[in-house]
């Protein structure tokens with residue numbers, strides 16, 4: 400619980416004193432969110448979510464923060480926790496609590512116990528709608544808080560891995576409420592997975608390691624939406640890119656896009672940096688396919 404004497408909102412954030420910076424960053428991001436701006440204006444007038452309790456387990460970043468404020472402006476009683484312990488922007492979490500009155504449970508670098516206790520605290524708000532990025536909140540409700548399932552009318556799921564988990568639950572007949580697969584929207588996987596994750600994955604690696612990508616051999620495991628984005632951006636920064644892929648058609652697509660494609664065993668011997676974007680376990684062991692080689696052609700100019 401944050402200890403600012405002025406704050407009585409339930410929360411667990413790093414430091415409410417960071418809120419000024421978080422609010423400025425939210426405002427900056429909002430300038431690049433024209434669709435959300437339009438929705439927020441409509442929501443303020445029409446209050447479509449009046450009184451609805453929404454629990455969100457999403458990346459606690461400026462963009463999500465603006466989404467949460469929009470839900471609140473539409474009348475929702477919204478609460479937020481992190482879907483990833485590493486992506487939380489502590490200043491933004493503080494601003495949501497202090498300046499927008501939205502309960503947040505998220506601290507960058509939180510350990511496993513904290514992570515799950517934050518999901519549990521979010522579930523305690525007895526949501527009628529859930530918003531997930533990876534299906535951890537849905538999983539929590541279906542395993543630890545079955546008593547709350549009756550009150551949930553629906554939810555959303557943002558990412559590929561979450562959709563895979565939920566489809567498996569639906570197939571087993573255990574998923575207890577309908578969930579919109581946001582990831583299936585063309586604009587979601589085109590903008591977020593390919594271009595968003597394509598850029599932010601490399602941004603994170605560069606910030607963490609201070610590596611110069613030019614001249615490096617970067618191995619991208621998985622040539623799906625995110626893999627295509629990372630591969631093309633790594634190439635744009637001067638890296639020599641190798642792709643590994645288990646789907647022969649996508650492996651061929653990577654070849655046609657100009658990448659070297661080989662098995663992970665082969666790539667392991669020559670790669671400098673490895674990025675897995677498979678949404679799958681065992682990217683190392685299930686090594687990928689090797690496309691057939693064309694005979695060489697010699698052209699004299």
Ligand SMILES: NC(=O)c1ccc[n+]([C@@H]2O[C@H](COP(=O)([O-])OP(=O)(O)OC[C@H]3O[C@@H](n4cnc5c(N)ncnc54)[C@H](O)[C@@H]3O)[C@@H](O)[C@H]2O)c1
Pocket residue numbers: 558559560561588591592596620621622623624625626643644645646649676677678679680681682683685686687
């Ligand atoms: N952190 C974020 O902001 C963020 C955003 C979007 C997606 N994601 C996550 O990124 C991952 C990839 O998402 P996507 O939308 O690109 O999925 P996708 O299904 O489009 O692509 C995954 C690709 O990996 C390939 N693959 C699977 N197992 C493999 C293996 N062992 N070796 C080589 N290739 C393999 C598949 O054939 C597929 O082409 C998912 O876990 C998703 O949830 C994260």
